[in-house]
Every structure is written in C-alpha cells, then in structure tokens.
Amino acid sequence: MSASSVWHPFTQHGLGEPIPLVTRAEGAVLHTRDGRRIVDAISSWWVTTHGHGHPRIVAAIRDQAERLDQIIFAGWTHEPAEAVAQGLRDIMPQELTRVFFSDSGSTSVEVALKMALGYWREHDPARHRILVLEHGYHGDTIGAMSVGARGVFNRAYEPLLFDVGTIPFPAADREQITFDALEQACAAGAAAFIVEPLVLGAGGMHFYSPPTLREMRAICARHGVLFIADEVMTGWGRTGTLLACEQAGVVPDILCLSKGLTGGAIPLAVTMATEPIFQAHYGPDRARMFFHSSSYTANPIACAAARANLAIWAEEPVAERIASLGTRQQLRLDAIASHPRVRGARRMGTIAALEIAAEEGYLSSIAPRLLAHFRNRDLLLRPLGNTVYVMPPYCIEDADLDRIYAAIAEACEAA
Ligand SMILES: *Cc1c(COP(=O)(O)O)cnc(C)c1O
Numbered sequence: 001m002s003a004s005s006v007w008h009p010f011t012q013h014g015l016g017e018p019i020p021l022v023t024r025a026e027g028a029v030l031h032t033r034d035g036r037r038i039v040d041a042i043s044s045w046w047v048t049t050h051g052h053g054h055p056r057i058v059a060a061i062r063d064q065a066e067r068l069d070q071i072i073f074a075g076w077t078h079e080p081a082e083a084v085a086q087g088l089r090d091i092m093p094q095e096l097t098r099v100f101f102s103d104s105g106s107t108s109v110e111v112a113l114k115m116a117l118g119y120w121r122e123h124d125p126a127r128h129r130i131l132v133l134e135h136g137y138h139g140d141t142i143g144a145m146s147v148g149a150r151g152v153f154n155r156a157y158e159p160l161l162f163d164v165g166t167i168p169f170p171a172a173d174r175e176q177i178t179f180d181a182l183e184q185a186c187a188a189g190a191a192a193f194i195v196e197p198l199v200l201g202a203g204g205m206h207f208y209s210p211p212t213l214r215e216m217r218a219i220c221a222r223h224g225v226l227f228i229a230d231e232v233m234t235g236w237g238r239t240g241t242l243l244a245c246e247q248a249g250v251v252p253d254i255l256c257l258s259k260g261l262t263g264g265a266i267p268l269a270v271t272m273a274t275e276p277i278f279q280a281h282y283g284p285d286r287a288r289m290f291f292h293s294s295s296y297t298a299n300p301i302a303c304a305a306a307r308a309n310l311a312i313w314a315e316e317p318v319a320e321r322i323a324s325l326g327t328r329q330q331l332r333l334d335a336i337a338s339h340p341r342v343r344g345a346r347r348m349g350t351i352a353a354l355e356i357a358a359e360e361g362y363l364s365s366i367a368p369r370l371l372a373h374f375r376n377r378d379l380l381l382r383p384l385g386n387t388v389y390v391m392p393p394y395c396i397e398d399a400d401l402d403r404i405y406a407a408i409a410e411a412c413e414a415a
Pocket residue numbers: 104105106107109137138139140196201202230231232233234258259
C-alpha cells in the first residue's frame with residue numbers, strides 16, 4: 001500500500017504497479033521526480049496536440065488568470081468565450097451556427113444527446129431512441145456510457161444505462177451490413193445517430209473509410225435522424241484534417257469537440273449545433289430553454305487557452321506538422337508491419353496502430369505486460385488490450401519516434 005490517498009482513474013491499485021510522479025513537461029517529453037525523461041507517445045491520453053507547454057497557450061492562461069478567472073455563464077459572457085465561438089464559426093462547417101460550452105468530452109456528448117432530445121420534443125416527442133456504432137466510446141458519465149460499447153468497463157452500472165440501437169461496425173467489405181441495419185433502425189424511428197468519425201478510439205482504434213461515413217450520414221439525412229459527430233478524439237488534426245468529417249465532406253447536425261480544443265492544456269469542450277436545433281429551444285417560453293449548465297461552463301482561463309489554440313491553427317504551420325508526423329509515422333510503421341507477430345498495421349493521419357498477435361481483449365494477459373514493457377523503457381504508451389497505438393504530439397522529434405518504434409519491435413520479439 002502506498003502512502004498516497006489518491007484514487008486514480010482506470011487504475012487497479014491492487015496490482016501495486018508504480019505510479020510515476022511527473023513534475024514537468026515540454027513538447028513530447030515528460031520529466032519525473034526521480035529524474036527520468038519519458039516520451040509521451042499518446043499525447044497524455046489524446047489531448048496534447050501542439051506539445052506540452054506551448055508558449056502561446058501558457059501565456060494566454062497566465063494573462064487571463066490575472067484579468068478574469070471565473071464568471072457565471074448563465075446570462076453573462078466574456079471576451080475569451082465570444083472569441084472562441086467566433087473562431088470556431090470561422091473554421092468549422094458553416095451550418096454549425098451555435099456553440100455550447102462545457103468542460104469535458106463526456107459532457108459535450110451528454111449535451112449533444114440532450115440537444116437532440118430537445119429538438120425532438122418540439123418536432124416529434126415519440127422519437128427519442130439513440131442509435132450508436134458498435135465498439136463506440138463516448139465517455140464515462142452515465143449517458144456517455146449508455147451510447148458506448150458495453151463491457152467490463154460498465155457492467156456494474158448496466159442497470160442505469162439506457163437502451164440504444166447498436167449498428168454493426170462497418171468493417172471493410174462488410175459496409176452494406178452496416179448501411180442496411182442503419183436504414184432499418186432509422187426507418188423505425190430514431191432521434192439521433194452518434195458516431196466517432198473514421199476512427200473508433202477507445203474501442204480499439206478501428207478505422208473505416210470516408211465514403212462509409214458519408215453514406216451513414218446520408219442515410220440519417222433521408223430519415224431526418226440527427227447525426228452527431230463525436231470528434232472529441234478525431235478533431236484538431238488527429239486524422240490528418242481539422243475534422244475527420246471533412247475527409248468525407250460530411251456536416252453533422254451536432255459536433256462534439258474537446259481534448260485538443262485547448263491544445264490539451266486545460267479542460268474545455270464545446271457542442272456545436274445547427275440553427276434548427278437552437279431554434280427548437282428558442283422563444284419566449286422559459287420551459288423551452290436548454291436546461292444544462294455546470295459551475296465552470298466556458299471558464300475564461302480555459303477559453304483563453306482555446307483562443308490561443310485557434311491562433312496557433314491560424315498562424316503556425318500546423319497542417320504541415322501533421323502531414324510530416326503522418327509520413328514519419330508511416331516510415332516506421334512500414335518497417336515493422338511485416339513482423340510475423342504484427343497484425344493490421346494501419347495509420348490515419350497522426351494515428352498509427354497495430355495488433356501484437358496474442359489473445360484479444362482489454363484484459364488479455366499481454367496488456368499489463370506490454371504496459372510494463374513500455375514503462376520500463378521510459379515511454380508513455382498504453383495499449384488497448386493487444387492493440388498498440390502511437391498518437392504523439394505533432395512536434396515529436398524523430399529520435400523519440402525511433403525509441404517508440406524500437407520498443408514496439410522489441411515487444412513483438414518478446415510476445
Ligand atoms: C476521450 C473521449 C471522450 C470523453 O472525453 P473526456 O474528456 O475524457 O470526458 C468522448 N468521446 C471520445 C470519442 C473520446 O475519445
């Protein structure tokens with residue numbers, strides 16, 4: 001038993017695994033109290049886009065903290081929030097005219113689901129069923145778990161989760177099964193379909209193609225089923241473009257963004273919606289307002305960080321960095337893809353993934369051994385079962401990428 005009282009997320013304290021104490025970070029590198037230099041190969045759980053401690057984001061946070069730290073957002077506003085909303089309007093699809101702030105990816109999903117139900121309250125209250133994609137992940141709050149894959153993560157809470165319609169994952173060459181199931185479920189009447197566009201992250205880094213995303217969106221549009229794009233992970237360049245939806249020419253009715261929204265420096269999320277969804281909540285009737293808030297909605301310091309992130313996207317060569325990281329990942333992935341123990345080597349944008357041949361599943365015995373293997377090599381790399389993925393900050397240096405891939409090759413040898 002350690003002396004700490006901290007109860008960590010997704011951590012089995014009973015295993016007694018070491019919990020490194022991190023004191024400092026810059027770029028793609030973390031420093032621990034015991035003097036180790038750790039390469040952050042997963043962007044501190046997919047949030048850090050431009051690297052830790054980007055000077056513009058740090059300065060924005062410092063300046064804003066001195067000016068205005070926090071203000072109620074129900075009926076009040078402030079410059080950083082207005083600037084972020086306008087900045088998002090400038091670069092996100094034109095149809096998404098409204099920006100609702102919250103604090104985390106999970107909350108942005110809860111907000112999206114409530115917006116969808118609020119819309120149908122006005123148009124057809126019988127439509128409240130939510131459709132989801134098999135293997136999906138949308139967060140750990142009750143609503144977000146309800147629309148995500150069921151498994152060991154949420155078995156204990158199953159009685160609290162609401163019923164959803166699950167659409168089979170569009171595996172390559174089996175997309176028609178997905179389309180048919182979605183067509184049927186939409187025809188039967190549904191409020192919304194929520195998807196992670198192009199990459200299902202926590203469910204195992206499953207990829208599907210832009211044309212498949214476009215077709216799923218088209219089916220929903222034909223039936224008036226709202227299309228919710230959860231780009232909490234895929235947004236901000238992760239899949240090679242600002243949004244994954246962009247690659248499919250898809251505009252969702254509702255868009256969830258978080259993680260890279262502040263460059264990964266501080267929690268913030270937005271749910272963007274089209275005008276009809278806003279209008280369904282608009283009018284003189286107080287009972288129709290959107291009933292959602294949290295204490296720190298649109299916290300000014302977090303918004304200032306997001307404003308700095310938007311400035312970085314506007315003024316720095318972010319697209320070039322993303323393209324370069326994609327190429328640099330591909331070179332290294334190609335070098336190990338043909339290893340006899342490697343299965344399904346794949347890459348989309350800055351995300352590379354592969355399976356190391358072993359039993360499948362998150363709790364498969366190889367998973368803790370892989371975790372220890374990478375930790376012992378001073379790498380922050382957290383496989384999903386036997387799926388190893390690399391999703392570093394865009395600024396990672398070649399030598400650090402080499403270390404990551406050398407450790408993966410070694411893990412294949414040892415498997
Ligand atoms: C991480 C994630 C979430 C949850 O975001 P939190 O900020 O951890 O609550 C939701 N959806 C997707 C696709 C994610 O990857």
